[in-house]
Structure formats: structure tokens, C-alpha cells
Amino acid sequence: MLEEKVIGFIGAGMLGEAIARGLLKAGVPKARIHASDPEPARRELFRKQLGIAITADNRAVAEGADIVILAVKPFVVPDVLGEIAHSVNPDKLLISIAAGVTTDSIERKLGAKVPVVRAMPNTPCLLGEGATGITAGQYADFSHLELASQIFKAVGLVAVLPEDKIDAVTGLSGSGPAFVYMFIEALADGGVRMGLPRAIAIQFAAQTVAGAARMVLDSGAHPGELRDRVTTPGGTTIAGIASLERSGFRAAAIEAVTAATERSIELGKLKG
Numbered sequence: 001m002l003e004e005k006v007i008g009f010i011g012a013g014m015l016g017e018a019i020a021r022g023l024l025k026a027g028v029p030k031a032r033i034h035a036s037d038p039e040p041a042r043r044e045l046f047r048k049q050l051g052i053a054i055t056a057d058n059r060a061v062a063e064g065a066d067i068v069i070l071a072v073k074p075f076v077v078p079d080v081l082g083e084i085a086h087s088v089n090p091d092k093l094l095i096s097i098a099a100g101v102t103t104d105s106i107e108r109k110l111g112a113k114v115p116v117v118r119a120m121p122n123t124p125c126l127l128g129e130g131a132t133g134i135t136a137g138q139y140a141d142f143s144h145l146e147l148a149s150q151i152f153k154a155v156g157l158v159a160v161l162p163e164d165k166i167d168a169v170t171g172l173s174g175s176g177p178a179f180v181y182m183f184i185e186a187l188a189d190g191g192v193r194m195g196l197p198r199a200i201a202i203q204f205a206a207q208t209v210a211g212a213a214r215m216v217l218d219s220g221a222h223p224g225e226l227r228d229r230v231t232t233p234g235g236t237t238i239a240g241i242a243s244l245e246r247s248g249f250r251a252a253a254i255e256a257v258t259a260a261t262e263r264s265i266e267l268g269k270l271k272g
Helices: 014-023 039-052 058-064 074-087 104-110 123-127 144-155 164-173 176-191 198-219 223-229 234-246 247-272
Strands: 007-010 033-036 054-056 067-070 094-098 117-119 129-138 156-160
Touching: 007 014, 014 033, 014 039, 014 123, 014 144, 014 176, 033 058, 039 054, 058 074, 067 074, 067 144, 074 104, 094 104, 094 144, 104 117, 117 144, 123 129, 129 144, 129 164, 144 156, 164 176, 164 247, 176 198, 176 234, 176 247, 198 223, 234 247
Parallel strands: 007 033, 007 067, 033 054, 067 094, 094 117, 129 156
Antiparallel strands: 117 129
16 A cells, blocks of 8 residues: 555654654665655755655645654644645645644544654654554544555564553653663763773673563563573573662652653643
């Protein structure tokens, strides 16, 4: 189904770029991807680096696309929807990746029975390692979810969820990469403190996180089980784990996801 569709991005920011790059890497022809953005620098990047036709005209992109991906900041969603409302219809699919913005609020703003799918991807889509939760609005059916799944499967993992779980996806995998980057930086700082050169410390920290994540995904084992496999009684790892527990490491991670989720819910209320 997807190979016959024209995909239009309204918004060419970092997340829109990540999805567009992922689609290109997955073999979607450049001619079938269009975009719009108000920033000349972003238009220049899409045009020169990605070879994607891009304009400042949101309406033109919406009119020419079969699938419209709304990739703008949550606070500008109402204005953009008002701008493109007459350019979308029930024969098109609108996919929103705006954090916190509900399908109901989009449908009410459009004022037509336009199929809407809400998605929460993350920036690792750029490398085909994304994680995306998707949910359907009241006018979207299985075929629309399938189209959205094909787009996001091209850039990583996809799960169909009830809409009341999408804010948690935002808090976990949407914001999660930033938390992981902080952890990698902190691991590297520990290595530097213990005498490793900065460049090597960063490489080893990043590879350690990547390798451990791959072990979880490929083995299917619980992270606690994998942790126990490398935790020798009286050894170095348990000493480090005890230090993390004293510092409230797990509680801090849980609170970070909770805070990000709650902020996503707040954004939905502001724009609902």
C-alpha cells in the first residue's frame, strides 16, 4: 500500500528529518516525499542533503499528499491545522507526531471526518532504530493503522496502543534518548575520572550501552536476569550497582519518565 502513496511532511525539524531519512534508507523514492517548513535553513537541508522537494507552503504539501505527517511543535498545531483544514479530506491520512496533542483535538480542529493517527516516534528513527507508539482516531481504521505502521516500521519498532498510553510512550521512548545520552556522558566522565582518555571513554560508554541494549532485544531475557549474569558475588559490578542504588539511580530514571509523561499530558490539555 505504501509504495503507491505520496508522503508529505509539514514541519522539517529534527524528528521529521529523522523519519524522512529513515524512509529514504528504507527505499522510499525521494519523489514520493514532499515537505514544508518556514525556516530557510531547514528547507535548504532537506533540498540539498536529502534531495526532497520542500516549500514554505503547508497547504501545497497537504493538497499533494496522500499521507500528511504533522511534524510541528505542539503549540503551533492549532494554527497549522487551521491553515490546512481545507486541503485535507477523508481520502487522506493525517499522522501527527506532536507530543501531547490528542486525535480528538485534531479532528475537532479539522472539522471533517479525516482519518487521524497519532504517533510518538523518537530520533533514533534516523538510524532505523526508532521506537514508535501509534493509536487511531475515531475515523481511522485498520488500513490507516497499517499505513502508519509501514512508515514507522521502516525506521524501527512499532506498537499499536490505546491513546491513553501514548503519553507514556512520549515519556519513555520519546524523551528517553536524552536520558540515555546523559547516562553515556556520565559513564564516560567516570572513565575519565579513572584515567581513560576522553575520546576512548565516550566510545566505550556508547558501545557498552548499545551492546547491552542489543542483548536485551535479541535475547528476550529480562534486564534483571542479564544484569545478574554479569554480577559476580563480591566483584566489581555489584560494588558499582550498590553505589548506583545509594544514589537513587533507578528512582531517578523512573521519575524522569514520569515527569516527561505528565508534561505530555499537560501539553494535551493546553491544546485540547
